[in-house]
Amino acid sequence: MSGSSRRSAWPGSVTQPLTSPIQPSVVYTADGPAALDRVYEGEATGFTYAREGHPNATVLARRIATMEGAGQGLVTGSGMAAVGAVLLGLCRAGDHVIGGNQLYGRSLRMMGEDLPRLGIATSLVDASDASAVKAALRPETRLILIETVSNPTIRIADLAGIAEVARAAGAPLAVDNTFTTPRAVQPLARGADIVIHSVTKLLAGHSDATLGWVGTNDADLMARIEPFAVTMGLTPSPFDCWLAERGLLSFELRYDRAEANAAALAGALRQMHGVARVFYPTDPGHPDAALARPLLGNRGSHMVSFEIEGGRPAAERLVGALAGEIAFAPTLGDISTTLSHPPSSSHRGLSPAARAAIGISDGFFRVSAGCEEAGALIEAFRKGVAAAAG
Numbered sequence: 001m002s003g004s005s006r007r008s009a010w011p012g013s014v015t016q017p018l019t020s021p022i023q024p025s026v027v028y029t030a031d032g033p034a035a036l037d038r039v040y041e042g043e044a045t046g047f048t049y050a051r052e053g054h055p056n057a058t059v060l061a062r063r064i065a066t067m068e069g070a071g072q073g074l075v076t077g078s079g080m081a082a083v084g085a086v087l088l089g090l091c092r093a094g095d096h097v098i099g100g101n102q103l104y105g106r107s108l109r110m111m112g113e114d115l116p117r118l119g120i121a122t123s124l125v126d127a128s129d130a131s132a133v134k135a136a137l138r139p140e141t142r143l144i145l146i147e148t149v150s151n152p153t154i155r156i157a158d159l160a161g162i163a164e165v166a167r168a169a170g171a172p173l174a175v176d177n178t179f180t181t182p183r184a185v186q187p188l189a190r191g192a193d194i195v196i197h198s199v200t201k202l203l204a205g206h207s208d209a210t211l212g213w214v215g216t217n218d219a220d221l222m223a224r225i226e227p228f229a230v231t232m233g234l235t236p237s238p239f240d241c242w243l244a245e246r247g248l249l250s251f252e253l254r255y256d257r258a259e260a261n262a263a264a265l266a267g268a269l270r271q272m273h274g275v276a277r278v279f280y281p282t283d284p285g286h287p288d289a290a291l292a293r294p295l296l297g298n299r300g301s302h303m304v305s306f307e308i309e310g311g312r313p314a315a316e317r318l319v320g321a322l323a324g325e326i327a328f329a330p331t332l333g334d335i336s337t338t339l340s341h342p343p344s345s346s347h348r349g350l351s352p353a354a355r356a357a358i359g360i361s362d363g364f365f366r367v368s369a370g371c372e373e374a375g376a377l378i379e380a381f382r383k384g385v386a387a388a389a390g
């Protein structure tokens, strides 16, 4: 057998690996047409071609499905691929989609530009107000997309109220649960029809894999979403899936630690001179406190936002003083704390007036708490806020 023979030299083994192997093979061989028939007819388990599915995606999809209480799950090559698979897999020209007006930036772009370009009308409404969603309904509304907690202003969706509106209208409700994760909220158990994740964030947790996930208990919905995702090539890389599965094993530990850190940091920030406002879901003074408690209980999640006095110059001083301790980076869900400044990153495309309308001033910061020791984390921010105050 020459070294380049395609006959596999993989050793048989009477023992099984404890961890999932990585299976990068693009293509799978079969014993013959009859065996392929059985795979395609769903009578036997098997893989054919990696874009159509591969073991690392299957194992990751099942793990997240278990966490979300979903009968079916699909891993995609990014969180946005998951959002796109849902919106474009389910809607056609002439349909209407309602979205939260503070969705993730790229989701907002899809609602504002890509769907209308394809003849799908969209309306953006305040997701903390179910009556606003109801008022936006049209006879041709086919989908509602919200996030449990909004970025970066930490507003809380009225999930129960919107689920009721969606059910009465016969429009599936899709919930992007990236911020809160199934550790805090399981949207399917609260009336949502579809759950979406950017697995890139907390679930994978180490900023080294870009992935998404879609789950549902409705086989008919998945039968429309999955073939579209496969046709569009939204398939994930086996290596990324493997990394994410490894990350997922420590997800609960990381989440609980990050959440405790976020809650402690929110409390400390509130006491600091020069901090004008703090946004954290379990705050009694939170504008959506009445929604937060029934939805999240005491699970405030790992995200804290805050606003400092002194505008952009003070913001520059704060980031400068934290350099070397807290990464200034426009992402979230990493094992370490990251700090972002939405007016110069995720929300830079908005006019200052549009930013002001949703409460984002030049002194606005978003923190994704990580798993550091809480005291050191709070000390770092104390130093940053003091530097900002000048």
Ligand SMILES: *Cc1c(COP(=O)(O)O)cnc(C)c1O
Pocket: 078, 079, 080, 081, 083, 104, 107, 147, 151, 176, 178, 179, 197, 198, 199, 200, 201, 210, 211, 212
């Ligand atoms: C990051 C993010 C996305 C997009 O996920 P990617 O993996 O970056 O494509 C979607 N929704 C939310 C809430 C996010 O935070």
